[in-house]
Amino acid sequence: MKKYLSLRLGKGTISFLLDRKAIWINAAFIFLLLSVFLIGTGMGEQFLYPWRVLTILLGQGDAFEQLIVNSFRMPRILIALLVGMSLAAAGAILQAVVRNPLASPDIIGVTGGASVAVVLFLVVFTDRSNALTVSIHWLPLSAFIGASIVTLLLYLLAWKDGLSPIRLVLIGVGMWALMKSLTTLFMILGPIHQASQANVWITGSVYGSSWKNVWILAPTTVTLLIIVLVMIRHINIQELGEGIATGVGSYVQKQRFLLLLISSALTGSAVAFGGGIGFVGLMAPHIARRLVGSSFGALLPLSAIIGAILVVTADSIGRTFFLPVEVPAGVFTAALGAPYFIYLLYRQRNA
Amino acid sequence: MLLKHTKGKAFGLMISGVILLICTVLSITLGYTDTNIKIAIQAFQHFDGSNEHIIIQDMRLPRALIAAAIGSSLAIAGALMQALMKNPLASPDIIGINAGAGFFIVVAMMVFSVNSLHAFTWIAFAGAATAAFIVYFFSGTGGGGLTPLRLTLAGAAIAALFSSLTQGLLVMDESALEQALFWLAGSVQGRKLEILLSVLPYLVIATIIAFLLAQKINILTMGEDIAKGLGQQTGVVKLMIAVSFVLLAGGSVAVAGPIGFIGIIVPHIVRSLVGNDYRWVLPYCSVLGGILLLLADIGARYIIMPEEVPVGVMTAFIGTPFFIYIARKGGYAS
DSSP states (O other): OOSEEEEEETTTTEEEEEEHHHHHHHHHHHHHHHHHHHHHHHOSSSOOOHHHHHHHHTTOSOHHHHIIIIIIIHHHHHHHHHHHHHHHHHHHHHHHHHTOTTOOTTTTTHHHHHHHHHHHHHHHTBOTTSOBSSOGGGHHHHHHHHHHHHHHHHHHHHBSSSBOHHHHHHHHHHHHHHHHHHHHHHHHHSOHHHHHHHHHHHHOOOTTOOHHHHHHHHHHHHHHHHHHHHHHHHHHHHTTOHHHHHHTTOOHHHHHHHHHHHHHHHHHHHHHHHOOOOSHHHHHHHHHHHHHOSOHHHHHHHHHHHHHHHHHHHHHHHHHTTTTSOOOHHHHHHHHHHHHHHHHHHHHTTO | OOOOSHHHHHHHHHHHHHHHHHHHHHHHHOSSSOOOHHHHHHHHHSOOOOHHHHIIIIIIHHHHHHHHHHHHHHHHHHHHHHHHHTOTTOOTTTTTHHHHHHHHHHHHHHTSOOOOHHHHHHHHHHHHHHHHHHHHHHSOOTTTOOOHHHHHHHHHHHHHHHHHHHHHHHHHOHHHHHHHHHHHTOOOTTOOHHHHHHHHHHHHHHHHHHHHHHHHHHHHTTOHHHHHHTTOOHHHHHHHHHHHHHHHHHHHHHHHOOOOSHHHHHHHHHHHHHTTOHHHHHHHHHHHHHHHHHHHHHHHHHTTTTSOOOHHHHHHHHHHHHHHHHHHHOOSOO
């Protein structure tokens, strides 16, 4: 039996090798995600066993259980899942483009741009009596616009006879600092309760998700992920370095731009619904890389799955363990991601 | 390099000193409450308890002195870090020192309900030292030093780490948010003179250490091997630089909160003025750093009058374009 499976669809539009081992690992993690999903849905004041959740999802159970699972918990868990997937995929793409495993959307200021937009939104559209003058449903859009503006600015500023990954990261860090101080400024200008509202959002939480949100986020994420699937063969070549990629006939600059755009679109849509949940874009691709190597065909799906597991777990714990207080999911991903990151730095130190 | 000869450099330093004085006076007289230099002098000679006099003595004077001291400390800290890491982008904020000290202080404030000034100072030192330690030792001192990319990424991630932990803490306690937010913005306004006085000895000692090390830093920047060949104990020198750096950066954060970019802008301007001789770079940094922060602070009063922009936000506005300019210009090894 061959060790690798080659996957070619549509005359080579989608084309990559799959390690047989990687398929098994992916399958195992999908199973893990499903378990986390079912357990997470069951957790809460009204505890339900995972198999009970499964049967309820399949249409059984009484009206009360149906209500809890379908109307209250399911949208939130689905949003957590999608947000995790998007952030992890965005991180994986960015790390491949920059060719440095420490890059992630939070660090180059994309998430920061979204945060500024959200705080600005809260400041501008609040009247004297602290009520919003426009519907809160516009908030995700403004986050998305913020993320896009920062990405565009980054791209323009880092451009100098082509886009060099180093410049991109350095300038990104500068942008991040600027965005952070802008956020603080707007938070100080507004009333304090607004600042705390914004702070929850910046830390990252999927609190208050509805089916409506799911129907906006799900198609976006799926579409973007399909586009990435088409790009996989280009990403694999990009990782070999600019010289080799150009040598084998890749449009390096054009593809970099496209990949960056997709990465920031994924980040933007995730941030729009989940806030600045940190370190997922950094951790998930890393864990995935250690398991299946850096061939993108196996890496991308596994990163997305791991990202989803991380956020769903973090949110389920934050939602239930500290009742009556709800701890934002972002606190847990940071608490988990921080030690991991230091470990990464340590391992990489002599590389 | 603009100033080539020793005489020119000494003269330039004197002029800068005079400008620093003028800026201090401006900082005392300008602002929302209308005062002028006469009132300011009266306030110190014949204090009569009027509104203007109180404002000058209790608000503006501490503010001006703090801005001058912190600006100078941050600029020297930046110059030291850049020498130590052989990297033009190194500075207290970029490598996460500010965020580290900030996190430690918020933890102390919320979890251990500390609020003595002295304790804050030491906690800030501990935070700054921890963050510096993580960045320096964990991101690779082996082989050729840190590349700007690795350093910046490592630093940014450390900063992200500490600030998300800080945010996490603040989310859980709204009343602490108000107190901490003011501090976290980075500002020299509304600080009492005692805060500065409790930190000042450390800042002065660190500055003196830095000045004394200048000659050794010159040799160190030629490269580790050359420095060793010339008989320098590079380990000791590096450690001294690091200690001085932590005192300067940690002390500044303890007083004013995280104020960014001074440590990048000022050393860069200074190097274009007097070249790479640290015997000149450090004194110039100390004076110009004070001037820059004083000016930024004066500007902060006027932008959205009658409210004030935190000066940390001002320096970020000035500093980001500058940072991007240096990053674009290149001149760093990848």
